[in-house]
Amino acid sequence: xxxxxxxxxxxxxxxxxxxxxxxxxxxxxxxxxxxxxxxxxxxxxxxxxxxxxxxxxxxxxxxxxxxxxxxxxxxxxxxxxxxxxxxxxxxxxxxxxxxxxxxxxxxxxxxxxxxxxxxxxxxxxxxxxxxxxxxxxxxxxxxxxxxxxxxxxxxxxxxxxxxxxxxxxxxxxxxxxxxx
Amino acid sequence: xxxxxxxxxxxxxxxxxxxxxxxxxxxxxxxxxxxxxxxxxxxxxxxxxxxxxxxxxxxxxxxxxxxxxxxxxxxxxxxxxxxxxxxxxxxxxxxxxxxxxxxxxxxxxxxxxxxxxxxxxxxxxxxxxxxxxxxxxxxxxxxxxxxxxxxxxxxxxxxxxxxxxxxxxxxxxxxxxxxxxxxxxxxxxxxxxxxxxxxxxxxxxxxxxxxxxxxxxxxxxxxxxxxxxxxxxxxxxxxxxxxxxxxxxxxxxxxxxxxxxxxxxxxxxxxxxxxxxxxxxxxxxxxxxxxxxxxxxxxxxxxxxxxxxxxxxxxxxxxxxxxxxxxxxxxxxxxxxxxxxxxxxxxxxxxxxxxxxxxxxxxxxxxxxxxxxxxxxxxxxxxxxxxxxxxxxxxxxxxxxxxxxxxxxxxxxxxxxxxxxxxxxxxxxxxxxxxxxxxxxxxxxxxxxxxxxxxxxxxxxxxxxxxxxxxxxxxxxxxxxxxxxxxxxxxxxxxxxxxxxxxxxxxxxxxxxxxxxxxxxxxxxxxxxxxxxxxxxxxxxxxxxxxxxxxxxxxxxxxxx
Numbered sequence: 001x002x003x004x005x006x007x008x009x010x011x012x013x014x015x016x017x018x019x020x021x022x023x024x025x026x027x028x029x030x031x032x033x034x035x036x037x038x039x040x041x042x043x044x045x046x047x048x049x050x051x052x053x054x055x056x057x058x059x060x061x062x063x064x065x066x067x068x069x070x071x072x073x074x075x076x077x078x079x080x081x082x083x084x085x086x087x088x089x090x091x092x093x094x095x096x097x098x099x100x101x102x103x104x105x106x107x108x109x110x111x112x113x114x115x116x117x118x119x120x121x122x123x124x125x126x127x128x129x130x131x132x133x134x135x136x137x138x139x140x141x142x143x144x145x146x147x148x149x150x151x152x153x154x155x156x157x158x159x160x161x162x163x164x165x166x167x168x169x170x171x172x173x174x175x176x177x178x179x180x
Numbered sequence: 181x182x183x184x185x186x187x188x189x190x191x192x193x194x195x196x197x198x199x200x201x202x203x204x205x206x207x208x209x210x211x212x213x214x215x216x217x218x219x220x221x222x223x224x225x226x227x228x229x230x231x232x233x234x235x236x237x238x239x240x241x242x243x244x245x246x247x248x249x250x251x252x253x254x255x256x257x258x259x260x261x262x263x264x265x266x267x268x269x270x271x272x273x274x275x276x277x278x279x280x281x282x283x284x285x286x287x288x289x290x291x292x293x294x295x296x297x298x299x300x301x302x303x304x305x306x307x308x309x310x311x312x313x314x315x316x317x318x319x320x321x322x323x324x325x326x327x328x329x330x331x332x333x334x335x336x337x338x339x340x341x342x343x344x345x346x347x348x349x350x351x352x353x354x355x356x357x358x359x360x361x362x363x364x365x366x367x368x369x370x371x372x373x374x375x376x377x378x379x380x381x382x383x384x385x386x387x388x389x390x391x392x393x394x395x396x397x398x399x400x401x402x403x404x405x406x407x408x409x410x411x412x413x414x415x416x417x418x419x420x421x422x423x424x425x426x427x428x429x430x431x432x433x434x435x436x437x438x439x440x441x442x443x444x445x446x447x448x449x450x451x452x453x454x455x456x457x458x459x460x461x462x463x464x465x466x467x468x469x470x471x472x473x474x475x476x477x478x479x480x481x482x483x484x485x486x487x488x489x490x491x492x493x494x495x496x497x498x499x500x501x502x503x504x505x506x507x508x509x510x511x512x513x514x515x516x517x518x519x520x521x522x523x524x525x526x527x528x529x530x531x532x533x534x535x536x537x538x539x540x541x542x543x544x545x546x547x548x549x550x551x552x553x554x555x556x557x558x559x560x561x562x563x564x565x566x567x568x569x570x571x572x573x574x575x576x577x578x579x580x581x582x583x584x585x586x587x588x589x590x591x592x593x594x595x596x597x598x599x600x601x602x603x604x605x606x607x608x609x610x611x612x613x614x615x616x617x618x619x620x621x622x623x624x625x626x627x628x629x630x631x632x633x634x635x636x637x638x639x640x641x642x643x644x645x646x647x648x649x650x651x652x653x654x655x656x657x658x659x660x661x662x663x664x665x666x667x668x669x670x671x672x673x674x675x676x677x678x679x680x681x682x683x684x685x686x687x688x689x690x691x692x693x694x695x696x697x698x699x700x701x702x703x704x705x706x707x708x709x710x711x712x713x714x715x716x717x718x719x720x721x722x723x724x725x726x727x728x729x730x731x732x733x734x735x736x737x738x739x740x741x
Contacts, residue, residue, distance in 0.1 A: 009630060016641070016686060027233035031226055034198055036236060060640060086203050093216055100222040101230075106620035108230045110647050115234050134239030140200050159196045166231060174650060 014054050017063045018047065027108060028068050031101045032075055032094060035085035042078070046071040064105055072098055111169050118168035126161045133158060190214075191221055195228045326352045328386045329367040335493045337361035338377065347741075348655060355382045355392075362490055370404035371418070373397065376485045384410075397424045397484045400440075413467045415445040420461070424484040429469070436464040436479040501558050501741075508738045512721065513537050519584075520544045520577055522698075522720040526553040526562040534564070534573050534698075546573040546698060556718030557589060557657045557741035563718035564699075569710050572700030577693035583726040584691050586615055587661035587674075587735055592649055593715040595619050599701075601711040602660070603720070606695040606702035608640065613693060614701075615662060616711065621649035623673045623680070625662045629687035641687060645673035645680040657718075659736040664691060665726035677736030679729055693722070 025046065030039040049070050057066055076094070089097060101108075119127060125147065133143040144154035194211040197203040203211070214221040327350025334347060340357040351365070360377035367373075368386035375381060379394025390410040400407045400418040407418045409425050411433040416425060420440015427433050435444065443456040444465060459465060467474040512521045521537040531553070534546035548564065550571035556563035564573065588602060598619045605612035605628075614626035623645040648658070661674040664685070672682040695702075698720060699713035719739065727735075 012686075023234070023237045026237070027230040030233040030236075031229040034229060039233075086201065087198055087208055087211060089212070089215075093212065097215060097222055097226070100219070101226045104223065104226055104230075106618070108227070110620060111227060111230060112234045113646060115231060116238065119238060130235060131239050134235045136236075136240055155196075155200055155202065158200060159192075162196065162199075162228075162231065163192070165235075166228070169231070173647070 010054060013059070014051065018050070021064055021067060022047075023112065024064060024105065024109060025067050025071060027112070028098075028101050029071050029075065032072075032089065032098060033085055034087055038085055042071065042074055045078070046074050049074060065102070068098075068102060110173055114169045114172040115165060117172060118165050121168065122161070122164070126157070126164070129154075129157060130161060191224060192228075195225060199228075199232050327368070328353055328383050329365050331363060332366050333362070333364035333490065333494055335362045335490070335497060337363055346656065351383060353383050353385065355380065358394075362485060362493065364490060367404070367407070369407060371398065371400040371407035374399070374485060374487060374490055391425050391427045393427055393429050395424070395426045395484055397486070398422065399487065410447060411467075412447065413469055413472070414447050415449065417443045417445065417456075419443055419458075423459075424479075426483070432466055432468050434464060434466045434477070435459060436477075436481075436483070437461050438479055438481055498559050502560055504738065505561070509537075515723070517723045517725045517727075519579065519581070519722040519724045520575075520720075521722075522546065524556065524562055524564055524718045524720075534575075544575065544577065546575040548573050551699070554716055556716065557739070561718055563591075563716040565716050566699040566713040569712045570700075571712060573698040574695070575698060576695050577722060579692070579724065580611070581691045581724045583663070583665045583667060583724070584613070584693075585661065585663045585721075585723040585725065585727040585732075586613075587659065587719075587721045587723075587727075587732065588717060589657055589659050589719040589739055590713075591657045591716040591718075592617065592654060592713075594654060595621060595649060596714055597710055597712065599624075599711045600713050601697065601699055601701050602713065602717075603693075603696055603698055604701040604711065605693055606697065609692070609694065611690045611692045613664075613691065613696075614640075617649065617713075618644070621647045621653075623648055623660060623662065623675070625664065625671055625673065627664070627671075627685075627687070627689075627691070629689055641685075643671040643673070643681075643683050645675070648675050648680065657741050659739060661727075661732050661735065663726045663732070666691070668726070674729075674732050674736075676740075677733035679732075 022043075026039065026043050029042050029046065030036070033039050033042060046067070050067055053070070057063070076091075079088070119130070122130070129143050129147050132138055132146050133140055135142075140154055140158065141151065143158070144151050147154070147157075149157060190210065191214050194203065194207050194214070197207050198211065215225055329351045331345045331347055331349065331351060338359040338361055339345070340359045341355070345351050345356065356363075356365075356375070357380050358375050358377040362377070363375040365373050365375065365383075367383075367389075371387065373381070373389070374397040376395045376397075379396055380392040381394075381396065382390040382392060384390060387404065387406060388408045388410070392412070396409075398407070398409060398418065399422050400420070402421075405418055405420075409416045409418075411425060411427045412429065413433045414435070416423070416435055418440075419442055420437070422439035423435060423437045423442050425433065425435055435442065437459045439461050441458055441460045443458055445456050449455060457465070462479050464477045464479045465474055466477055509521075509523055512518060518537065522534055523537070525535065527533065527535060532548045534548050536544035536546070538544050550568055551564040551566055551573065554563050554565040555561065566572075586603060590602065592600070595617060596619075600617040600619075601614070602617065603613070603615045605614065608614065608626075608628045610628055610630070612628050614624070616624050616626070618624050625643045626640050627643075628640045648660070659674075659676050663670075663672045663674070665671075666685065666688045669685045669688060670682050671685055673680045699717060701711040721735070
């Protein structure tokens with residue numbers, strides 16, 4: 001009886017932690033494996049391992065650090081399987097980029113939040129472009145068709161919009177305080 | 181993150197190519213080379229890719245037609261989850277680890293509890309989008325390197341602009357419009373101007389400004405000689421100590437010299453000393469805008485607010501502040517919900533004690549370790565300065581509470597540690613609390629909700645606010661508060677009287693503080709975990725009930741410097 005309750009507590013904790021950190025974990029994986037489908041598969045596989053090893057996780061310690069570590073080893077373990085990406089890092093570079101990504105966790109979280117506000121500010125046409133481009137199962141070709149652009153123009157537009165968002169996020173980070 | 185601005189946009193081009201899968205093998209080699217050789221390139225890459233990941237996430241949430249989705253595991257579960265997103269009563273289900281897909285479905289369903297996603301969700305309702313590339317709507321530049329002056333005094337000021345200058349914060353070049361009140365602005369060159377609203381002044385550089393409208397007095401120490409004030413008609417170059425300028429657009433400009441001397445030149449004259457007119461102390465000049473005629477006048481000290489007058493008003497305001505604060509203390513002491521009130525008053529007879537409102541009862545008094553007494557929100561208000569890793573105030577707050585409100589006036593001077601304690605219970609026992617600031621600049625409230633016998637530290641929930649501190653807030657006094665309400669089941673963070681975030685309580689339980697520390701944490705559990713606060717605190721209030729938004733706002737209003 002007590003054991004069941006403890007297990008239930010465990011699962012609830014795990015759920016909460018995954019809720020909070022899943023998008024960060026995906027960002028970390030995607031940075032090291034820059035291919036969306038491969039990264040999503042890796043996220044699933046990593047989640048399984050996290051689930052299975054959760055009783056090894058020490059409550060109160062840094063969940064992201066622990067989860068990213070697991071993701072890192074999954075990435076290394078399955079390098080051959082996920083060679084779909086056109087850019088694959090060798091061991092040394094994988095470590096360097098991973099270290100950088102880990103150091104920036106806090107800043108990236110803010111950028112993620114601010115991005116939501118910046119998306120809101122995008123002109124309607126640009127926002128639609130983004131939403132179609134990144135919709136699961138869709139891509140640049142669909143975004144180009146839906147917005148009546150040629151493929152080349154669409155690539156250019158996406159570059160432009162990414163820069164707009166990037167700069168907006170950087171600005172917003174600096175003035176976030178002014179809002180209250 | 182300057183790479184986008186730099187001439188070398190190649191890295192950005194490469195990242196875009198990677199994101200859209202158009203990258204050639206040459207480009208791939210270049211990208212790998214960049215990442216290998218440059219730490220800054222890696223940082224840019226990480227931000228860029230994280231943005232891509234975020235966009236994937238946000239776009240996924242915006243799916244409105246689950247039937248269209250391709251049959252891929254993760255996507256399907258997300259789509260399924262979305263339709264039940266509004267079902268707040270979806271129960272927490274128990275699953276075994278082997279069943280991962282249902283777990284992900286639950287994650288999607290339970291997404292409703294994550295305020296960030298909620299926030300993203302409410303985003304896409306119709307708003308009045310401000311075009312990102314409209315230069316007129318760009319915010320004030322980042323307060324980093326391009327400041328030319330600092331606002332050091334302000335009395336009853338009302339600004340007429342979107343981004344108001346803050347006390348002590350640097351001001352970059354640009355136009356200031358003061359509707360009313362007095363403002364004392366010190367330029368980096370050393371010169372200072374006393375603005376009297378209504379006035380419009382354009383700051384050009386550390387030793388140059390343009391008065392477009394209104395009255396201002398200029399005080400220039402020897403080292404800042406050469407400080408130049410432009411008006412629509414003329415250029416005034418300081419060669420002495422003190423003068424004043426009044427501009428009525430399209431009508432006239434007047435210059436009065438009170439001390440030392442100045443040189444007047446036509447507005448657009450290049451160089452100096454050729455056609456300059458010297459004006460000595462006691463004299464002045466008026467230049468008519470349209471005709472260009474000029475004539476002499478006597479300097480009129482009374483036409484411009486003096487520095488002494490500003491000082492007088494500052495002192496009067498300080499006295500008024502002190503009185504208001506005395507009233508606030510009285511109100512606090514009479515509030516039946518009060519558990520502890522630390523007013524941070526320096527008692528010279530007992531310097532190492534932080535008195536609580538129950539003095540001479542002394543039960544709640546804090547023991548000061550290391551911290552030095554310093555100045556608080558206004559001259560005359562005391563504060564404790566927390567600088568060294570060992571600085572702390574040890575307190576013991578007994579009692580069990582259904583709800584708690586913690587409120588403090590704090591000034592953060594730096595966020596060097598991952599965790600910067602405001603108030604933390606020593607042992608983090610059941611129901612005990614941690615109130616702290618993260619290195620990221622967010623407030624965090626931690627609550628211990630279970631204590632398994634094997635655990636040294638109980639399981640705890642963390643509730644984080646959005647970003648509160650960045651570079652521009654360092655050194656500013658801010659009112660922070662957190663409300664934990666078991667009855668209604670939420671935790672809410674406040675800053676400067678406004679609610680920042682509100683999250684449901686994951687676990688409800690009786691709250692306790694017990695043995696705790698202000699500005700630090702007992703090194704019980706993890707000897708490496710330094711959690712010391714870096715800055716000043718000058719007030720801490722603990723209430724045994726949940727205050728509402730209006731009351732928190734009032735606390736802020738009563739105490740704002």
